[in-house]
Amino acid sequence: MNIHTSRRNFLKSTGALFIAIPFASELKAEVISGKTVDAAQVDAYLALHADGTATIYSGKVDLGTGLRAAFPQIAAEELGLPIDKIKLIEGDTLLTPDQGPTSGSNGIPKGGMQLRQAAATARQALIKLAAEKLGKPVNELDAINGEVRPKAGGAGLSFASLITDKGFELKLDGKAPVRDSRMHQYVGKHVPRPDIPAKATGRHVYMHDFDMPGMMHGRTIRPAIIGAELVSVDESSIASIPGAKIVRIKNFLGVVAPDEWDVVRAAKMLKAEWKGGGLPTDSAGLRDYVKAQKVSSTEALDKAGDFATAYAAAPKKLSGEFYWPTQSHASLGPSCAVADVKEGEATIWCSSQGTHRYAKHFADMLGLPANKMRVHYLDGAGCYGMNGHEDAAADAAFMSKAIGKPVRVQWTREDEHGLDPKGPPQVITQEAALSADGKIVAWHTTMRCPKPTDKLPTIPLLSPVEADAKQVKGIATGSLSSGGKPPYDVPNLLVEVHWLEDTPLRASHLRAPGKIGNCLAVETFMDELALAAGKDPVEFRLAYLSDPRGREAVERVAKLFNWDKRVEPRRNGKGRGIGFTQYKGDETYVAIAMEVDVSADGHIKVTRVAATHDCGQIISPDGVRSQVEGCILQTIGRTLFEEVKFDRNHVTSRDWASYPILTFPDVPEMKIELIDRPNEPPRGAGEAATAPVAAALANAVFDATGIRLRTVPFTAARVKSAMVETGVKFG
Amino acid sequence: MASITLTVNGSARTLDVRDPDKPLLYALRNDLNLKGAKYGCGLGQCGACTVIVDGEAVRSCTSPVSAFAGKKITTIEGLGSPDKPHKVQAAFIAEQAAQCGYCTNGMVMSGAALLEKTPKPTAEQVKDALAQNLCRCGTHERIVSAVVKAGGARG
Ligand code: FES
Ligand code: FES
Numbered sequence: 001m002n003i004h005t006s007r008r009n010f011l012k013s014t015g016a017l018f019i020a021i022p023f024a025s026e027l028k029a030e031v032i033s034g035k036t037v038d039a040a041q042v043d044a045y046l047a048l049h050a051d052g053t054a055t056i057y058s059g060k061v062d063l064g065t066g067l068r069a070a071f072p073q074i075a076a077e078e079l080g081l082p083i084d085k086i087k088l089i090e091g092d093t094l095l096t097p098d099q100g101p102t103s104g105s106n107g108i109p110k111g112g113m114q115l116r117q118a119a120a121t122a123r124q125a126l127i128k129l130a131a132e133k134l135g136k137p138v139n140e141l142d143a144i145n146g147e148v149r150p151k152a153g154g155a156g157l158s159f160a161s162l163i164t165d166k167g168f169e170l171k172l173d174g175k176a177p178v179r180d181s182r183m184h185q186y187v188g189k190h191v192p193r194p195d196i197p198a199k200a201t202g203r204h205v206y207m208h209d210f211d212m213p214g215m216m217h218g219r220t221i222r223p224a225i226i227g228a229e230l231v232s233v234d235e236s237s238i239a240s241i242p243g244a245k246i247v248r249i250k251n252f253l254g255v256v257a258p259d260e261w262d263v264v265r266a267a268k269m270l271k272a273e274w275k276g277g278g279l280p281t282d283s284a285g286l287r288d289y290v291k292a293q294k295v296s297s298t299e300a301l302d303k304a305g306d307f308a309t310a311y312a313a314a315p316k317k318l319s320g321e322f323y324w325p326t327q328s329h330a331s332l333g334p335s336c337a338v339a340d341v342k343e344g345e346a347t348i349w350c351s352s353q354g355t356h357r358y359a360k361h362f363a364d365m366l367g368l369p370a371n372k373m374r375v376h377y378l379d380g381a382g383c384y385g386m387n388g389h390e391d392a393a394a395d396a397a398f399m400s401k402a403i404g405k406p407v408r409v410q411w412t413r414e415d416e417h418g419l420d421p422k423g424p425p426q427v428i429t430q431e432a433a434l435s436a437d438g439k440i441v442a443w444h445t446t447m448r449c450p451k452p453t454d455k456l457p458t459i460p461l462l463s464p465v466e467a468d469a470k471q472v473k474g475i476a477t478g479s480l481s482s483g484g485k486p487p488y489d490v491p492n493l494l495v496e497v498h499w500l501e502d503t504p505l506r507a508s509h510l511r512a513p514g515k516i517g518n519c520l521a522v523e524t525f526m527d528e529l530a531l532a533a534g535k536d537p538v539e540f541r542l543a544y545l546s547d548p549r550g551r552e553a554v555e556r557v558a559k560l561f562n563w564d565k566r567v568e569p570r571r572n573g574k575g576r577g578i579g580f581t582q583y584k585g586d587e588t589y590v591a592i593a594m595e596v597d598v599s600a601d602g603h604i605k606v607t608r609v610a611a612t613h614d615c616g617q618i619i620s621p622d623g624v625r626s627q628v629e630g631c632i633l634q635t636i637g638r639t640l641f642e643e644v645k646f647d648r649n650h651v652t653s654r655d656w657a658s659y660p661i662l663t664f665p666d667v668p669e670m671k672i673e674l675i676d677r678p679n680e681p682p683r684g685a686g687e688a689a690t691a692p693v694a695a696a697l698a699n700a701v702f703d704a705t706g707i708r709l710r711t712v713p714f715t716a717a718r719v720k721s722a723m724v725e726t727g728v729k730f731g
Numbered sequence: 732m733a734s735i736t737l738t739v740n741g742s743a744r745t746l747d748v749r750d751p752d753k754p755l756l757y758a759l760r761n762d763l764n765l766k767g768a769k770y771g772c773g774l775g776q777c778g779a780c781t782v783i784v785d786g787e788a789v790r791s792c793t794s795p796v797s798a799f800a801g802k803k804i805t806t807i808e809g810l811g812s813p814d815k816p817h818k819v820q821a822a823f824i825a826e827q828a829a830q831c832g833y834c835t836n837g838m839v840m841s842g843a844a845l846l847e848k849t850p851k852p853t854a855e856q857v858k859d860a861l862a863q864n865l866c867r868c869g870t871h872e873r874i875v876s877a878v879v880k881a882g883g884a885r886g
Contacts, residue, residue, distance in 0.1 A: 064831030064868055192827065200839060201816055201821040202767020202807030209766040242749075261750065261757040315768045332771050332779060332867040333833040377778035381771075382831035382868045413772040620829055626873070630830055633869030656776040656865060664858040 036167075037097050042125075043167035044097035045118035046075060048159045052146050052589070053085045059099035059356055061091040062110030062195070065686055066623030067107045069193045071188040073619055074112050077179055078119035078142030081159070083186055091352075091377025093359040101354030103385065103509060104478070105583070105684020108619055112682065122168055122177035129162045150384075154571075175345070181617065181678035188678060190622050195379070207351045207378040207389075208336045215338065217260040218399045218407040219267035221253045222419065225649040228277030235314025237271040249401040252466035254399045256407055279504050283645045283652075286504065287323050287711075290427050290448055295498040297451070302485045307490035310442035314433030318528050322710045324426040324517030325643040326503075328653075329510055330661060334416035335380030335388035335655065339396035340406035345372040349549050350393040358390050361458040362397055365469045383635070385509035386459050387420040387477070394463040417659055418651040422461060422644055423510030424450050424477055424503040428521040429482065438533035440544060442492040445484040445522065449514060450507060451499035452477045459508045466502045475502065479512025479584070483691060486522050487582045488544035505646065510689040516584070516635060516694050517712070523579040523695030524710065527702065536565040537578050537699065547582070552675065553591040553612045554580055560671050561593035561610035569706045573598050573730040577699025579692030587690035588615040589675075592632070594696040598704045600730065602720030606668040606697065613672065613689055616680035624685045628672050631689035637662030639694040640674070641713050705730075735800050739763060740809025751797035756780045758796040759806060767807035767836050771865070778837035778864035782806050788844035807836050810843055819843045823874075824883035830868035837864045842878035851884035 016472035036043045047055045056075045062068035068088060076083040089095055123143045130148035131138045134157065144150050149156030181187070212216065223230070232253045236246050236456070244266045247254040248705065255270055281289040338349040346368055352358050355375040363373035377701045380389055396409040411419075433442040451668050453474025462470035481497040530540035538558045545551050557563075557578070575598070578597040578694065580591045595608040613628050641660045645653040653659040698709045707722045723729070734825070736745045739759070746762050759765045759782070771779030773792045780792040783805040811817035816824060819842045829835045838861065845852055845860040852860065857878045866874065 064833075066827070066830075192824075193829075193833070196829050197813040197816070198822050198829055199829045199835050200820045201811055201813050202765075202836055202839075203813060204832065205766075206769070206833065208769065210758075260761050261753045264757075265750070330867055331833075332777060332831070332865060333769060334771075381832065381833035384867075410770065413774060413776075626870070627832060629872055630869035631870055633866065639870075654772055656772060661865060661867060662869070662871075663863075663865065664861045664871055664875065666856065667875070670872060692852065 035237035310492035421508030478509035482513030483518035575704025579695030583688035635693035828873035
């Protein structure tokens with residue numbers, strides 16, 4: 001197969017590249033030995049080598065989240081092999097099992113646990129083989145330091161002496177016993193991330209840095225009005241650019257050139273005429289648009305008692321409407337990919353969260369059989385859900401196919417902010433009621449959001465639509481309707497979602513889809529209820545929170561933050577608030593307390609944050625901590641500043657000035673307490689801590705000002721006008 | 732075709748430049764194969780492309796290569812290596828101060844330039860100096876603490 005020989009030659013010819021994918025000789029050996037990628041087989045996940053090292057293969061990838069440290073920790077622990085003997089291959093569709101995309105914080109809970117069971121199955125097999133050779137019962141043996149040895153001492157047998165290069169040829173046993181957490185050497189301990197030295201010294205090869213002989217640089221030219229059709233292209237407009245070529249496939253328009261700066265110039269100079277297109281609303285009208293959209297169906301997600309009757313009868317009722325705007329992934333590096341499409345086969349290098357599923361899609365789109373498409377993973381800039389990575393790859397693939405050479409596509413900043421699929425807008429309403437003695441008796445959450453298309457294999461990409469190539473249509477959003485259920489004991493509850501058929505801008509998963517807005521609505525309301533009941537917000541939560549792990553998270557955050565009780569808001573420009581979630585209803589527990597200063601001109605500054613985080617068993621403590629820090633800071637920015645602006649033609653917030661995010665001066669003091677539960681299954685840590693951030697912030701602003709912010713972002717202008725409206729003054 | 736001589740990481744490098752307006756970033760990455768500086772926006776807004784020129788942190792995406800003739804350019808590769816990291820790089824490694832790391836080049840180079848002028852910056856001084864450098868992953872706290880520790884002041 002050509003892919004492999006050309007790859008080998010390429011690696012030989014450049015030699016110096018430091019690449020996170022296997023080097024040529026190993027790659028060849030692995031391919032020739034016919035390595036299985038069947039996710040039900042142990043050999044799909046790991047291979048033990050004659051020199052005492054091991055390779056682990058992961059269909060899940062490290063998106064800057066630390067899985068590159070965590071997966072070897074898990075494998076080293078279960079196998080009984082020193083961690084420095086383990087090499088990891090991520091995402092390569094030819095070599096790794098399809099474990100589904102790396103999304104929804106499932107890298108460790110799903111991917112890591114498959115790997116753990118594969119390694120545990122392998123250990124049992126090694127022990128059994130050794131038992132036969134040593135003539136000892138299996139329960140007297142253990143795998144330690146690359147050998148199976150008698151627990152009581154004495155000579156052991158190396159893994160390499162027990163296993164041939166055919167591998168284990170065993171089915172993964174989901175019930176194979178795993179090591180007792182009390183014996184852990186690697187899991188739960190600090191293991192430095194292997195990629196950081198190269199990242200800190202500029203040696204790490206990102207997707208953007210990947211190069212291959214004969215590679216052309218490509219840029220896609222897209223219309224100024226979304227959805228416009230291409231009428232004509234003036235080829236002479238780029239005649240002065242050496243070696244530039246136009247690629248036009250129906251409405252897809254690209255330009256390639258041997259030199260990158262030349263193609264940047266060509267893309268600017270190219271004259272094309274477009275017609276039609278447009279958006280059904282602008283961003284200023286988006287909220288009303290969402291509220292007026294036809295509801296295709298209403299689904300009751302949770303029910304207890306009889307909300308309507310209890311609400312009607314209750315003496316004290318509260319209601320409110322919340323709005324979460326459309327937001328961008330806003331990756332720091334615009335998406336980039338390289339495609340090498342040849343006659344009958346293709347290779348793509350991409351930073352996709354889901355190389356396996358997109359390999360199928362790319363093959364379909366190009367009219368190739370799935371087994372003739374190989375996708376390699378290389379690190380991109382953090383994506384936090386599906387950004388433009390796969391679009392750039394599809395763009396590159398169409399151009400490579402057209403010109404018969406490898407093509408690298410680098411999206412521009414304007415492309416990334418303008419065209420990445422967006423986190424869709426949400427309107428959430430809350431109704432709740434208290435009894436005469438101040439008890440919560442009824443609660444109703446209603447969410448309005450686009451309905452994700454059932455069983456959609458991949459998020460639709462731009463260029464297949466433009467080029468009229470094969471692609472399944474639909475909307476992908478992630479589970480926007482999760483988190484609308486209060487994590488409290490409520491006797492009469494109704495949680496509903498009004499599903500909408502579409503959303504104006506192309507949608508995709510954006511970190512913690514829907515859950516930050518839903519938690520904002522639920523947890524702001526919990527605060528409103530506390531005030532109406534005359535109770536301190538922490539005390540009031542604890543009165544309705546029966547899950548002991550949830551209680552511990554809330555109690556410990558109050559202590560960590562040094563929470564001082566209050567009922568009435570202080571209204572002096574300084575405030576404190578709390579938010580709590582159990583992510584997706586049954587996963588990680590997070591409690592966040594926050595302190596803010598609100599200036600007389602409406603500017604909010606978060607000064608102090610405390611968080612407790614219980615994701616069950618912790619594999620990499622520093623990895624979890626880093627994710628929690630990132631979740632908190634990124635979400636403070638999303639809450640205070642971020643909203644995609646668009647007119648009837650296109651996104652208008654297409655740079656960092658018009659789409660501001662959190663910057664260094666906005667960074668508060670943070671205290672984070674990780675609650676480790678070594679005997680519980682590990683849950684995700686990649687996004688849970690985002691969920692209560694907006695809620696804690698809004699509740700702190702209420703304490704500072706007496707104003708309830710229900711519309712995100714909490715810009716200074718918005719706060720100021722609320723202050724004027726309500727006559728709040730301080731300072 | 733004009734040729735331009737730059738001093739990059741201590742060596743004189745002569746480039747043929749067809750378009751003198753080509754930004755330094757493209758010359759570094761594509762002509763000199765120094766890919767540590769990153770393209771983040773091309774607009775001077777994010778800092779991912781930062782290099783040090785005659786002691787100052789400079790955004791290589793917006794200045795034409797022709798403006799750098801005769802100047803001393805240091806890129807992150809020239810600052811240090813995994814075996815011999817500069818103290819700022821060593822502190823980033825010790826603090827594990829990267830998630831995706833796409834912003835790291837700009838943070839390390841801006842941090843190193845700061846230490847040249849302010850050898851022991853406080854956390855507030857670091858935040859000020861990095862105010863125009865963006866990180867989307869939320870690695871800020873570690874970045875600040877790495878630069879402060881590299882300077883040796885107590886945060
Ligand atoms: S790439 Fe130069 S400032 Fe963003
Ligand atoms: S670490 Fe990803 S942008 Fe800073």
